[in-house]
Amino acid sequence: MTVVGLIATVGRRTLDVFASSARVEDQLVIAGPLMIVGWIVTIALLDGYHRDVFGAGTDEYRRVLNASLLAAGVTGVACYLAKFDLSRGFFLMAYGLGVPALILGRVLLRRALHSARRRGLLRHRVLIAGSRAHIDEVARVLGREPWLGYEVIGALTPEYDLSEETATGVPVVGNANEATVLAKTYRADSIFFAGGAVGSSSQFRQAIWELEHESIQVVIAPSVTDISNERIKIRPVGGLPLMHIDPPTWSDASRWGKRTFDLVGSLSLVLTFAPLFVFAAARVKLHDRGPVLFRQVRIGKDGQQFDCFKFRTMVVDAEARLHALREAAGHDEGLFKLKDDPRITGPGRWLRRFSIDELPQLFNVVRGDMSLVGPRPPLPREVETYDADTTRRLHVRPGMTGLWQVSGRSDLSWSEAVRLDLYYVDNWSMLQDISILSKTLGAVVSSRGAY
Structure with missing residues (x-):
């Protein structure tokens, strides 16, 4: 100042x-x-x-x-x-x-x-109280988000549970009704109370009273995950804090505001990158005289098929070699990608390195097949294996970039990619789209997970 x-x-x-x-x-x-x-x-x-x-x-x-x-x-x-x-x-x-x-x-x-x-510094030591299933649920969330700084040091289960550890390997260090004593014994900074931690509100209130003179933070972890804070409202009624959860916002992603944003943004980017389009097309064509664009059938909003455009980065007969490569790798779910795919051409490696191969998808955005931000466009054979939950990805237009793009891309597991896509579908907002677009530049420059 x-x-x-x-x-x-x-x-x-x-x-x-x-x-x-x-x-x-x-x-x-x-x-x-x-x-x-x-x-x-x-x-x-x-x-x-x-x-x-x-x-x-x-x-x-x-x-x-x-x-x-x-x-x-x-x-x-x-x-x-x-x-x-x-x-x-x-x-x-x-x-x-x-x-x-x-x-x-x-x-x-x-x-x-x-x-x-x-890097393991400035972390908070955490005990999680609750049933083993709820403890594992909270521990998984804290484990996949290390930037939060929570280090789970143990679990506190109800008296009837005599297990030595939870299914994910969190050691059980005692009973939930001994939270105060155990928190001091294990020098915990925080106690998370998950589902099944206490039998009644009076027991929970007693636990808070016992901890009021200790420098230990009390956190309630309800059985609600992958919901943005914009959809959650806490409204106390008669001393009872009620959590109100708004409906998923995927329907808002189909309205005129997002479509206008997509049109203006994609047309602006096409004009901006016009010289790069010409240069990339020339490199692909001069390499092996094959087609410049690669068209692949993908599934869009509400299960509609469309031709997804990309600059061709593989040999002309890449699709014919795919089955043998899948069998050799033992791959049977999701999008198949090899880190050192032998089908990729010389220019293709450069195009993929900076995600330039995906620029023609801007024309898919203009046509209305895709959006600038959304879930990854799946292949028809992927959609055939979807369960009821995964099918929710098709409620919105697929995107050129998304949470999967800025969170690791091809380095993500299939289940983690699906989780991110479903989070986006259920919690869509224009601010989130803008945030993802701003982070995409960093993901492209770093090339993390790009192959």
């Missing part, structure tokens, strides 16, 4: 915006420290420094933004009431630069925190 104040001072003098009789340097001595202290205090009052908001979710950014706007408003009103001649140029530049700087600082700090947690 101090640096932003200095920049605002220099900027006000250099740009000479909102000319004022007051000297900015004199104002900085008086108003500067008061503004910075007031800004920090406002963020603190709105719990912007509370440890619970660090590291995950958008609540941290929302609190910082709301506190900054409130601090700016209070500063303006206070200067008016006190008749203090604060430079308007300094005021606008201080808050105009300071708010984005604070948000950016939080983003960079969060990335550093996530990186440290993935």
Whole structure:
């Protein structure tokens, strides 16, 4: 904030915006420290420094933004009431630069925190109380998201359960009704209460009372997974906290707003990458004189078939060799990909390296077969093996990119790819689409999982 104040001072003098009789340097001595202290205090009052908001979710950014706007408003009103001649140029530049700087600082700090947690640092020791099935469910979620920083050190099961460990290998260290004693014994930072942890609300309330004097965080983990926070609302009724879950949002992904976004975005990208289209087409054609485009039947929204376009990256008879390669690899589910596929041509490796081979799918987006963001377009033989849950992927248009693209691409297991696609279908939002598109650039540049 101090640096932003200095920049605002220099900027006000250099740009000479909102000319004022007051000297900015004199104002900085008086108003500067008061503004910075007031800004920090406002963020603190709105719990912007509370440890619970660090590291995950958008609540941290929302609190910082709301506190900054409130601090700016209070500063303006206070200067008016006190008749203090604060430079308007300094005021606008201080808050105009300071708010984005604070948000950016939080983003960079969060990335550093996530990186440290993935390396095993700054982690929270966690005990999970509940039935073995519920414990495993929570443990799997925490295990696949290491950036959250939770290290599961043990399970607490009901008294009747005498198992030594859960199905996923979490050791049972005691009974759920001994949570306080065991938490101190194992130096736990948090206790997750999952389904089956306690027999009644009074028992849970007693456990909270026993933990109120300990520096141990109590977390309730309901049997609800893969639902975005936008669909969840907590409404206490008569002292009973009720969780309301809104219906899945896949139907919203078929409305005019997303389609307009797809059309404008795809046409803009076609114009932007026109030179790259020409260069890639020339490389493919000159390599073996075969066709430039590869057309493959894929399944789109509501099970409709369409021709998916790509730059050809394999030899002309690639499809004829596919069956033998599948048998040799023992592959029998999902999309078949080999890391060192012998059918890939020289230009094809370069095209795949930066996902340039998928650029012709922009024309599929223009035609309405696909969307810029969505589940991966499946093959007909894949769809034939779908169960009822997996079929939900077909509720929306398939996408050129999606959660699978920014989360590992071909390095993902089939079950994990399906889970990500179903999460997208059930929790679609335009903000999520924009976020995925912004992350796609990083995934393409790094080429993680691209082969």
